Amino acid sequence: MKRIAVLTSGGDAPGMNAAIRAVVRCAAYHDIKCLGVAQGYEGLIDGIFRKIEVRDVGSIIQRGGTVLRTSRSERFLTEEGRKKARQQCDDRNIDGLIVIGGDGSFRGAWELQKMGLPVVGIPATIDNDVNGTDMTIGFDTALNTALDAVRRLRDTAHSHDKLFIVEVMGRHCGFIALQTAVAGGAEFAVLPEIPFDIGALCKKLKASRLSGKNYSLIILAEGVMSGYELQKKLAEQAPGYKATVTVLGHIQRGGAPSSYDATIATRMGAYAVNCLLEGKHGVMTGLVNGHMTPVPLPNTWEVKKRLNPELLELVKELSI
Numbered sequence: 001m002k003r004i005a006v007l008t009s010g011g012d013a014p015g016m017n018a019a020i021r022a023v024v025r026c027a028a029y030h031d032i033k034c035l036g037v038a039q040g041y042e043g044l045i046d047g048i049f050r051k052i053e054v055r056d057v058g059s060i061i062q063r064g065g066t067v068l069r070t071s072r073s074e075r076f077l078t079e080e081g082r083k084k085a086r087q088q089c090d091d092r093n094i095d096g097l098i099v100i101g102g103d104g105s106f107r108g109a110w111e112l113q114k115m116g117l118p119v120v121g122i123p124a125t126i127d128n129d130v131n132g133t134d135m136t137i138g139f140d141t142a143l144n145t146a147l148d149a150v151r152r153l154r155d156t157a158h159s160h161d162k163l164f165i166v167e168v169m170g171r172h173c174g175f176i177a178l179q180t181a182v183a184g185g186a187e188f189a190v191l192p193e194i195p196f197d198i199g200a201l202c203k204k205l206k207a208s209r210l211s212g213k214n215y216s217l218i219i220l221a222e223g224v225m226s227g228y229e230l231q232k233k234l235a236e237q238a239p240g241y242k243a244t245v246t247v248l249g250h251i252q253r254g255g256a257p258s259s260y261d262a263t264i265a266t267r268m269g270a271y272a273v274n275c276l277l278e279g280k281h282g283v284m285t286g287l288v289n290g291h292m293t294p295v296p297l298p299n300t301w302e303v304k305k306r307l308n309p310e311l312l313e314l315v316k317e318l319s320i
């Protein structure tokens with residue numbers, strides 16, 4: 001193994017830079033040259049590579065976003081695009097590619113692996129929707145950002161006897177919403193994994209009010225509906241409940257990684273290089289019960305990662 005490349009793909013996530021730094025430094029430790037690919041699969045198709053050395057990744061461990069930049073690439077979804085990308089790697093004698101991203105990025109990585117390029121994936125997405133790893137890089141930081149917002153909203157909700165709907169990210173999954181609801185002490189979590197029941201929500205809000213509680217927080221994952229749609233449904237079903245909507249949006253994707261994210265990113269970055277060195281490829285660097293584990297890439301999306309049933313129960317039991 002003489003020369004590897006690294007890219008970031010999909011939505012950015014706090015800790016991606018810490019992972020890039022670890023890849024570059026671990027590669028240098030083993031005397032392997034490292035090239036950075038700009039803008040994910042877009043840059044791979046267009047051949048935008050540049051050498052990155054140990055000093056180039058100085059002081060990025062604490063920065064949010066990704067210094068390599070990222071993209072969602074339509075062209076990479078086509079065979080023609082992927083062939084071009086594969087050829088760009090051949091032209092530069094790349095022995096292995098490290099893909100830092102989420103489930104979609106791993107599907108793309110697997111296509112390259114099938115075309116004969118050794119690939120290792122590092123799970124980095126605020127969504128945490130990657131099977132085979134306890135946590136993805138960025139999830140913990142995004143949670144803390146959402147929790148901070150919810151705590152602020154709780155202050156004003158309590159002071160003004162208000163009902164708040166807080167819309168958080170999660171197009172297809174409710175990890176951020178569920179854990180924010182648990183840690184933020186919300187009354188209700190509306191999640192893509194659980195069929196939405198407006199009747200149950202209204203019942204809960206009424207019971208809460210009857211028991212003397214004058215304010216409430218509902219955490220809604222964007223994938224179910226928008227905060228404004230939920231506000232409208234509530235107004236129709238329970239006219240006594242006028243909700244105020246806060247959409248957290250892309251704020252959840254930025255910021256310095258938490259200590260947890262910077263640590264797992266560093267471990268995963270180094271582990272990815274070691275996987276390539278040991279001939280383990282077509283895998284993701286999974287964190288399983290605290291241990292770094294090579295997980296076959298298809299397992300990361302073929303099995304849907306489940307929400308923690310204990311947390312689901314806790315939201316129901318404690319929000320009275």
Ligand SMILES: Nc1ncnc2c1ncn2[C@@H]1O[C@H](COP(=O)(O)OP(=O)(O)OP(=O)(O)O)[C@@H](O)[C@H]1O
Nearest residue numbers: 009010011072073076101102103104105107108125
């Ligand atoms: N089935 C697939 N085959 C080939 N490439 C894919 C496939 N699915 C996704 N990709 C590539 O990976 C890119 C990133 O995927 P996606 O937009 O789903 O983000 P992600 O990696 O899941 O991260 P996040 O969910 O955090 O935004 C896509 O834009 C596309 O180029």
Ligand SMILES: O=P(O)(O)OC[C@H]1O[C@](O)(CO)[C@@H](O)[C@@H]1O
Nearest residue numbers: 010011012125126127169170171
């Ligand atoms: O606006 P963009 O970049 O398409 O990203 C939005 C999506 O990306 C994610 O934040 C994951 O990165 C999803 O939760 C969200 O739906």
Ligand SMILES: [Mg+2]
Nearest residue numbers: 102103104125
């Ligand atoms: Mg994804």
